[in-house]
Amino acid sequence: MTVDQRQELGLFLRSRRERLTPADAGLPPTSRRRTPGLRREELAVLAGISATWYTYLEQGRDVQASDQVLGALAAALGLNRSEEDHLFRLAGRAREIAAEPEPLAAEIAAVPGLLHEHPAYVMTATYDVLSHNEAAAALFENLRDPEPNLARWTFIAEEARHVVVDWEQEARTLLARLRTVAGRHPGDERFTRLIDDLHEASPEVRAWWPQHEVQAQRLAGRKRLRHPVLGALDYAFTAFHPAEQPEQTLVIYSDPRPL
Structure with a gap:
């Protein structure tokens, strides 16, 4: 250690x-x-x-x-x-996952586009978005950026506090999950750089990180988001890990209900 x-x-x-x-x-x-x-x-x-x-x-x-x-x-x-x-x-007593993520398979990259009206995207363990559909970009406009990252967007973009209805709860959860995954990759520059950037840009990260909250990723649930046209909606979401690329996550939003 x-x-x-x-x-x-x-x-x-x-x-x-x-x-x-x-x-x-x-x-x-x-x-x-x-x-x-x-x-x-x-x-x-x-x-x-x-x-x-x-x-x-x-x-x-x-x-x-x-x-x-x-x-x-x-x-x-x-x-x-x-x-x-x-x-x-x-404590160094658990199996470490390979530091470098598997490349995004073309078949996985194509899945969000097949879902049409359902917002969907594929992201890495460091919240870099590798693939998304237009329905997701309508919700999260930062996905149109050259290198979109949902963790940076959540804590740095003012827009995120409007789009994510329960921003503080969701942001704290994201940070706890990031700490959990980062613990599997001690010394990994991808995580170190992201965490340092978040600390520099966000007073909330500086306040919450010392609390050492950890949390496993939820694979299903509901999340309240503001659609630019349809207004505030309560979405169901599901998350999947490709069998050969467990560090990547496919997230799909469905069943939107008005708030």
Whole structure:
């Protein structure tokens, strides 16, 4: 693990420790605390590990955690599945996905055009849009740019705050997913550059990123968007990963309902 990876792991553990109260962990109440959440010693006891060793781990020192220890920490912290997966990846205990994405197959690139009135696009793990149809471009005008990127558009373009009805909720979710995927590619310049650009351009990213939120991608749901002609609509969306290109995602919007 690199120094940056160890520091990121420590910050993530601390952020999750500080959100727990003694009551959450089944501990008796104590006197007033100077800092939020559980003490390091309390978490170490719950996980069945040395308090000193856990402190080293949270401080980003050069110590290695086994799968068993990481599982115990995940259980003690009450992590959900996405957070536990992120923890293991930060600790270098999970299989890394190849850094370079597969090239866009012509057959996949053609799919959005086959869907006609249903907005559809294909994007990479870093939210670069590789293919889209005109219905999608009508919703997201940035898709007509030479190198469209939905993460940059969401946080940097003023238009995004109008088009995405629930902008803050959707933007926070996107950032949590970006952190999750970036954790699978430590040191990957594609993610580093995107995250740095978002930090520079967006005060929201600077405020939310230290919270270490992670979330797996939703493969179905509904999203409220403002169509330039039809007005505010509630769309159903579905997402698919091509079998041979799991880092790419085909997103389709359908069943629009007036708000």
